[in-house]
Amino acid sequence: MVFQILNKAELCDYYSLNQNPGVSRKLTNRPDKFAYLDEEKITLQLIRYQDKNQVHLNFYLPQIHCSSCLYLLENLRKIDPGVISSTVHFIEKEAAIIFNPSQTTVRKVVETLASIGYEPYISLNDLSAKKPKKDKSLIFQLGVAGFCFGNIMLLSFPEYLGIDVKDQYLQSAFRWLSLFLSLPVVLYAALPFYRSAWSGIKHKYLNIDFPIAIAILATFIRSLYEVVYANEGGFFDSLAGIVFFMLAGRVLQETTYRRLTFNRDYKSYFPIAVTVIKDNKEFPTALPEIKPGDTILIHHDEIIPVDGILTRGSAFIDYSFVSGESLPVRKEIGELLYAGGKQSSGAIELLVIKEVSQGYLTRLWNKDKEEKEHSGSPFFVNFLARFFSVILLGIATLTAIYWYYHNPARIWPAVTAIFIIACPCALLLANSFTSGHFLRIFSQHNIYLRNASVIDSIRKTTHLVFDKTGTITDSSRFEISWHGLPLSELQKSKIASLVSQSSHPLSRAIYELHKPCSSLIPQNFTEQTGLGISGRFEQEIWNIGSLSFTEYRGSASEGTNVFIVVNGQSLGYFHFNNSYRAHILDTMAALGKKFNISLLSGDNDAEKNYLRKKLGRQTTLLFNQSPEDKLQYIESLRLQGAEVMMIGDGLNDAGALKRANTGIAICESINNFTPSSDVIMEASALSGLHRIISFAEKSRQVVLLSFGISLLYNTVGMYFAIQGILSPLIAAILMPISTISIVLITFFTSSWYGKRLR
Amino acid sequence: MSVIIVLIISSISVAGIFLLAFLWSVKSGQFEDPVSPASRILFEDHPPASSNAKPQKSNNTDL
Numbered sequence: 129m130v131f132q133i134l135n136k137a138e139l140c141d142y143y144s145l146n147q148n149p150g151v152s153r154k155l156t157n158r159p160d161k162f163a164y165l166d167e168e169k170i171t172l173q174l175i176r177y178q179d180k181n182q183v184h185l186n187f188y189l190p191q192i193h194c195s196s197c198l199y200l201l202e203n204l205r206k207i208d209p210g211v212i213s214s215t216v217h218f219i220e221k222e223a224a225i226i227f228n229p230s231q232t233t234v235r236k237v238v239e240t241l242a243s244i245g246y247e248p249y250i251s252l253n254d255l256s257a258k259k260p261k262k263d264k265s266l267i268f269q270l271g272v273a274g275f276c277f278g279n280i281m282l283l284s285f286p287e288y289l290g291i292d293v294k295d296q297y298l299q300s301a302f303r304w305l306s307l308f309l310s311l312p313v314v315l316y317a318a319l320p321f322y323r324s325a326w327s328g329i330k331h332k333y334l335n336i337d338f339p340i341a342i343a344i345l346a347t348f349i350r351s352l353y354e355v356v357y358a359n360e361g362g363f364f365d366s367l368a369g370i371v372f373f374m375l376a377g378r379v380l381q382e383t384t385y386r387r388l389t390f391n392r393d394y395k396s397y398f399p400i401a402v403t404v405i406k407d408n409k410e411f412p413t414a415l416p417e418i419k420p421g422d423t424i425l426i427h428h429d430e431i432i433p434v435d436g437i438l439t440r441g442s443a444f445i446d447y448s449f450v451s452g453e454s455l456p457v458r459k460e461i462g463e464l465l466y467a468g469g470k471q472s473s474g475a476i477e478l479l480v481i482k483e484v485s486q487g488y489l490t491r492l493w494n495k496d497k498e499e500k501e502h503s504g505s506p507f508f509v510n511f512l513a514r515f516f517s518v519i520l521l522g523i524a525t526l527t528a529i530y531w532y533y534h535n536p537a538r539i540w541p542a543v544t545a546i547f548i549i550a551c552p553c554a555l556l557l558a559n560s561f562t563s564g565h566f567l568r569i570f571s572q573h574n575i576y577l578r579n580a581s582v583i584d585s586i587r588k589t590t591h592l593v594f595d596k597t598g599t600i601t602d603s604s605r606f607e608i609s610w611h612g613l614p615l616s617e618l619q620k621s622k623i624a625s626l627v628s629q630s631s632h633p634l635s636r637a638i639y640e641l642h643k644p645c646s647s648l649i650p651q652n653f654t655e656q657t658g659l660g661i662s663g664r665f666e667q668e669i670w671n672i673g674s675l676s677f678t679e680y681r682g683s684a685s686e687g688t689n690v691f692i693v694v695n696g697q698s699l700g701y702f703h704f705n706n707s708y709r710a711h712i713l714d715t716m717a718a719l720g721k722k723f724n725i726s727l728l729s730g731d732n733d734a735e736k737n738y739l740r741k742k743l744g745r746q747t748t749l750l751f752n753q754s755p756e757d758k759l760q761y762i763e764s765l766r767l768q769g770a771e772v773m774m775i776g777d778g779l780n781d782a783g784a785l786k787r788a789n790t791g792i793a794i795c796e797s798i799n800n801f802t803p804s805s806d807v808i809m810e811a812s813a814l815s816g817l818h819r820i821i822s823f824a825e826k827s828r829q830v831v832l833l834s835f836g837i838s839l840l841y842n843t844v845g846m847y848f849a850i851q852g853i854l855s856p857l858i859a860a861i862l863m864p865i866s867t868i869s870i871v872l873i874t875f876f877t878s879s880w881y882g883k884r885l886r
Numbered sequence: 887m888s889v890i891i892v893l894i895i896s897s898i899s900v901a902g903i904f905l906l907a908f909l910w911s912v913k914s915g916q917f918e919d920p921v922s923p924a925s926r927i928l929f930e931d932h933p934p935a936s937s938n939a940k941p942q943k944s945n946n947t948d949l
Contacts, residue, residue: 195925202926218921267912275905279898298890305894 164401164412377560441476549845554838596729612700687734
C-alpha cells in the first residue's frame with residue numbers, strides 16, 4: 129500500500145537509498161481518526177505561522193530513522209501537491225511543513241503522513257505550551273571568551289619574553305589592547321558565573337560560583353589598576369583563560385542530555401482530542417474542553433482520558449499502564465472506568481464524571497509538582513566550595529592584617545593576588561568534567577541521567593524500592609506450567625488451534641508454547657472477551673478460559689490460571705507466572721546486603737513465597753499496592769530519613785518516581801515514552817544496578833582527588849601571593865598546568881572506574 | 887616597528903570576522919542537525935522549495 133503511493137509519486141528511489149528502509153506499518157487507522165484536526169481551535173495551537181498562501185507547522189515524527197525517511201518526507205509535495213515544502217530535522221525527529229491552505233488542510237497533511245507510515249505524534253503538550261526556546265547564549269559566551277583568550281595570549285608574549293627598551297611603547301599598546309579585549313570576557317562571557325553567585329548569595333549560601341566571580345572581578349580590577357596607573361601587565365591572559373575553560377566545562381555538561389525528555393506529564397500520554405456524542409452526532413473536541421456530563425466515544429486501542437461511567441459497548445480495559453496488572457480486565461455497563469486504561473475490544477461510550485485535570489491519575493501526577501525542584505541537599509561540591517570560600521576569606525584577612533603592621537603598601541597586591549590565584553576553577557572543572565564524563569559512560573551502558581546532580585543522589589541512596597510488574601518482570605513474557613492430566617500431542621494441537629483464534633495475551637502465550645504440528649479447524653468457535661473461548665472438534669466441546677466460564681471442578685493454585693474443560697470434564701489448567709528479567713533477583717539479593725530493599729506490586733500476592741525465598745527475610749514485600757499507596761510508601765520512607773531510589777515503569781509509578789530522591793524509569797527501548805523521572809534506563813541494564821550504584825559512588829572520589837591536586841597548586845600559588853610577589857608569569861604557568869592536569873586526571877580515573885561497569 | 891601595530895590590528899579584525907561568522911552560524915542553527923544536510927545533498931532531485939524554506943525556518947526558531 130505504501131509502495132502504491134510512492135509509485136504513483138515516482139518516489140521509488142526510496143527503496144534504493146537504504147538497504148532496509150521503513151518500518152513495518154501498523155494497522156490501518158480508522159478513517160475519522162484525525163477528524164479533530166478539522167477543528168480550527170485545535171489546529172490553531174499547532175500552527176506556528178499562517179497567512180493566505182501558506183501555513184507553517186512542525187510535526188514530531190518518532191518514526192524517522194534513516195536517510196530514506198529524509199528523502200521521502202522532503203518529497204512530500206509529490207504525494208500531496210498542496211504541500212509547498214517540508215524540511216526534516218533529523219536529530220529532533222521533526223518535520224517543518226509549509227503548505228498552501230487553499231489546496232490542502234492540516235488534516236489531509238497528517239493523513240498523508242500517516243498513510244506513508246509517519247504518523248505525527250500530537251499530544252496535549254503541544255496544545256498548552258510552546259516548547260521552550262533553546263538557549264544558545266552559553267555557546268556565544270564560549271565563542272567570545274575563546275576569541276578574547278587567544279588574542280590576549282598572543283599580546284602577552286612581550287610580558288613574558290621581554291622587549292627592547294626602544295620598543296616600550298609597543299608593550300603599553302599591547303596592554304591597552306588586552307584590556308579592551310578582556311572587556312567582553314568580564315562583561316559578557318562571565319555573566320553565568322555572576323548570576324549563579326548572586327542567586328546563591330540571595331539564598332544565603334556561598335556556592336561554587338561565588339569564589340569564581342570574586343576571582344574574575346579581583347583579577348580584572350587589579351589588572352585595570354596596573355595598566356592604567358602602575359604601567360604593569362596585569363593578568364588578562366589568566367582571566368580570559370579561566371573563563372574560557374570553565375565555560376567549556378559547562379557547555380560539555382549541558383549538551384550531553386538535551387535530547388531525552390525527562391519531564392513528561394500525563395498530557396503526553398493522553399490523546400489530543402476525543403469524540404463527543406451529542407444528539408447522535410459526533411463532534412471531535414479538544415481534551416481540555418471535555419466537561420462532566422458529556423458522552424464520549426472511545427475507539428479500539430485508545431487510551432481513556434477521563435474518569436467516566438461505561439454506558440455502551442463491551443469494555444475490556446488494559447490497565448497495565450496504571451495499575452501494573454498485566455492482564456486486561458472486563459468492565460460491565462454502569463461501572464466506573466478510570467483514566468489511563470486502554471480499551472481493547474471495539475468502541476465504547478462513556479459518561480464523563482470528572483474533568484481531565486481532576487481525574488484520579490492526573491491528580492496523582494500533579495501532586496507536589498514543585499517539590500522536586502529543591503528536594504535533596506545541594507551537590508557536595510557546593511559544600512566544598514563553601515568550605516573553600518571561608519578559608520580563602522580567612523587567609524586574605526590574615527594576610528591583610530599581617531601586612532598592615534609590616535608594610536601597608538603590600539596589602540593591596542597581596543590580597544588581590546590571593547583571590548586571583550585561589551580561584552577554585554580547578555575544582556569546578558574537576559566537577560563538570562567528571563560529571564560530564566560519568567554521564568557519558570552511563571549513556572554508553574544505556575542509562576540516561578537527567579543531569580549531573582542525579583549522580584550524587586544515586587550515590588546517597590540508602591533504600592531501594594522496586595516495582596514488580598514490568599520492572600523486574602518482563603510483561604511481555606510468561607512462564608507457563610501445566611497442571612492436570614498429561615496432554616497428548618493431539619490435544620496440544622487442539623488447544624493451540626483454539627487459542628490461535630483469540631487475541632487475548634494469555635491465548636497468545638499458550639499458542640507460543642504449543643505451536644500445532646497439524647492445524648485443526650475448530651467449529652462453532654465463540655469468544656467472550658476476557659472470559660474465555662469455546663469450540664468444537666467433531667464430538668468434543670472444548671472450553672478454555674476462566675474458572676467461572678469453564679465451570680472447572682477441582683483445586684487450583686492461586687494466581688493467573690487458564691482452565692480447560694472438555695465435554696464437561698475437567699482436564700487441567702495452565703498456570704501463569706510472571707517471567708522475571710534475567711539475573712534480576714540475584715542482583716536484588718546482592719543489593720539487599722548493602723541497602724534496604726522494598727518490593728511493591730500492584731498484583732496479587734501469588735508469588736510472595738517464591739520472592740521471599742529468593743530475596744531473603746530483610747526485604748519488605750508489599751502487594752496489591754495502588755499508585756497512591758506506592759506514593760505514600762515512598763513518602764513514609766523519606767519521613768524516616770531514608771534516601772529513596774524508586775525503580776519503576778509505567779504511569780502507575782509516576783507519582784512514586786517523582787516523590788523519590790532518585791526516580792529510575794525502566795523501558796524496553798529508549799525511544800518509548802516513559803514517565804517523568806531522573807533516570808531513564810534500558811531494561812537490559814537493570815541487572816547491573818549494584819555496579820551502577822558503586823560507580824556513582826566513585827564520582828565523589830574522583831572529584832575529591834582532583835580537589836586535592838588543585839589544593840596543591842593553590843598552596844604553591846598562595847606562597848607567592850601572600851608575600852605580594854605574584855607575577856603574571858607564575859599565574860600564567862600555574863593556571864593552564866592545573867587545568868590540564870585536572871582534566872586529564874578526571875578523564876582517566878573515571879574511565880578506569882567505568883570499565884568495571886561492564 | 888609601527889608595522890606591527892598595523893599587523894596586530896588587521897589580525898585581530900580577521901579573527902573578529904571569524905568570531906562573527908561563528909556566532910552567526912550558531913544563531914542560524916547550522917550546528918543543530920549534522921545529519922540531514924549531509925544526506926540531503928545526495929538526493930537526485932533536490933526539492934527546490936526547501937532551499938527557500940531554510941531561512942524561513944531559522945527565522946522562526948529564533949522567535
